[in-house]
Amino acid sequence: MFLQTLITGLSIGGIYALMAVGYSLVFSILNFSNFAHGTIIMLGAYIGYFLISWFYSSLAISLLGAIVGAAIFALLNVSLAYIPLINRKAPPLYLMITSMGVSIFLENMVYVTVGSHFYSFPEIFKKSSVSFFGSEISTLDLFALIFSFIAISGLHLFLTRTKMGTAIRAASYDMTVASLNGVNMNRLIGVVFILAGAFAGIAGVFLGIKYMVYPTMGWITSKAYIAAVIGGLGSLPGAVIGGVILGILETFVSVYISSVIRDVFSFSLVIIFLVILPAGLLGKYLEEKV
Amino acid sequence: MLKVENLNVYYGRIHALKNVSIEVPKGQIVTVVGANGAGKSTLMWTLAGVLKAKSGTITYNGKSLPASAHDVAAAGVILVPERRRLYANLTVRENIIMGAFLRKDPEGIKKDLEFIYSLFPILKERSNQYAGTLSGGEQQMAAIARGLMSRPKILLLDEPSLGLSPLYTSEVFKTILQIKAQGATIFLAEQNAHKALEIADRAYVLETGRVVLSGSGKELLANPKVQEAYLGVRHKAI
Numbered sequence: 011m012f013l014q015t016l017i018t019g020l021s022i023g024g025i026y027a028l029m030a031v032g033y034s035l036v037f038s039i040l041n042f043s044n045f046a047h048g049t050i051i052m053l054g055a056y057i058g059y060f061l062i063s064w065f066y067s068s069l070a071i072s073l074l075g076a077i078v079g080a081a082i083f084a085l086l087n088v089s090l091a092y093i094p095l096i097n098r099k100a101p102p103l104y105l106m107i108t109s110m111g112v113s114i115f116l117e118n119m120v121y122v123t124v125g126s127h128f129y130s131f132p133e134i135f136k137k138s139s140v141s142f143f144g145s146e147i148s149t150l151d152l153f154a155l156i157f158s159f160i161a162i163s164g165l166h167l168f169l170t171r172t173k174m175g176t177a178i179r180a181a182s183y184d185m186t187v188a189s190l191n192g193v194n195m196n197r198l199i200g201v202v203f204i205l206a207g208a209f210a211g212i213a214g215v216f217l218g219i220k221y222m223v224y225p226t227m228g229w230i231t232s233k234a235y236i237a238a239v240i241g242g243l244g245s246l247p248g249a250v251i252g253g254v255i256l257g258i259l260e261t262f263v264s265v266y267i268s269s270v271i272r273d274v275f276s277f278s279l280v281i282i283f284l285v286i287l288p289a290g291l292l293g294k295y296l297e298e299k300v
Numbered sequence: 301m302l303k304v305e306n307l308n309v310y311y312g313r314i315h316a317l318k319n320v321s322i323e324v325p326k327g328q329i330v331t332v333v334g335a336n337g338a339g340k341s342t343l344m345w346t347l348a349g350v351l352k353a354k355s356g357t358i359t360y361n362g363k364s365l366p367a368s369a370h371d372v373a374a375a376g377v378i379l380v381p382e383r384r385r386l387y388a389n390l391t392v393r394e395n396i397i398m399g400a401f402l403r404k405d406p407e408g409i410k411k412d413l414e415f416i417y418s419l420f421p422i423l424k425e426r427s428n429q430y431a432g433t434l435s436g437g438e439q440q441m442a443a444i445a446r447g448l449m450s451r452p453k454i455l456l457l458d459e460p461s462l463g464l465s466p467l468y469t470s471e472v473f474k475t476i477l478q479i480k481a482q483g484a485t486i487f488l489a490e491q492n493a494h495k496a497l498e499i500a501d502r503a504y505v506l507e508t509g510r511v512v513l514s515g516s517g518k519e520l521l522a523n524p525k526v527q528e529a530y531l532g533v534r535h536k537a538i
Binding site: 173176177179180182183184186187188189190191192193194195 | 350368369374388398402
């Protein structure tokens, strides 16, 4: 029971981490909470769902499609909605409000075009499970856990080993100086959103498989936001640690106490963190955060 | 040659630079001295393409400089900003390599890194440390190193001696002369007027956004007005 709960917690934590990484990436560069991120996750889930249920594609194709599709949506989001504001030197608060508008717009576009149905992924993994030290562990949990780990490690390698990755970390500290070094800031922001979108696509498919696909599913990113706050907004290792901690604690609370109290617990946790450790576990910079 | 003509820059409603004209000939050290708030940094940030001029022209070899900062950097005009502005979350080595962001010659980058390490051995020792852990003087070395990694055609140095001990200040000025000896063109803004004028081929004095004096470094060093205002020399009241 304990091990099973732990693995489930880790896999949910992995999905939270995937979502939180996208949040944090954008936050670290542009200093605002991108509330449209959840909507991009939702779009990724729809793309993944339709690829599997309409075209009978494999999970790999569905994931790939969701990654590419969500990345394109994220890129459109930033180029059409945020870049014009950034070029006018709008403060982060304006960007945050714009992101809320984008989110509402896209959600309603889905209502209008696809409808408000709840879709559930075909049962690919749900019923299968593997035995592991006497506990039954769902294959989906295991797969989500491993895949999240691989994706996040890949991102880490990109950020530490490549020129563009180093530039992203540099710009997260000082954007003006990065442009003095010849970094085209609009292009860099585009790359950041493509990465965040790709991670949103992965998270969307896993969320869709685990729960359901519906227009407002993106609001589950409030959990990713909590994860990012716990870990320290803008810090990528923080987002991962925060996501995993939140996933494990939540799962233990729902298994050992009650699943009703789960969300009460998560939101209480973020309040406690904001009071005691407002910068999160690994966050350093508190000025000008919105 | 970098040529600035009748440059006017505003911060909101504040007229920060008033009809500033400056020339920086190839291979020389040109300095602009002035008190705090005279507009030195404004001039530097405008040259680097971060601040926009209201009017006036900035040309480099007869062509006007591009509008955005990264294109200015690509044109070879590289600013080492005031207060170093290193990426504290990156290692020293990563900071220096960031200067080579636009370069696509791995071999050349490697060679230049070696050269920079020979110029500043302390940076080699500290290469894997986070830049935020360096002392002020070491940070200035790293900032200059980052600028040099861009293979600048013109290096803009804004207050490189700010907040440094006298020892490090001398070190920085020695480095500037070394860089010049390599054939670089340097435009230097300094509060430490004495040191700056000593090494400058040509110098300008900036006062509340206006160029009030110009001449060779030596001329300005000998100028009683400059001596009184910037060099701490007292002339007897007449």
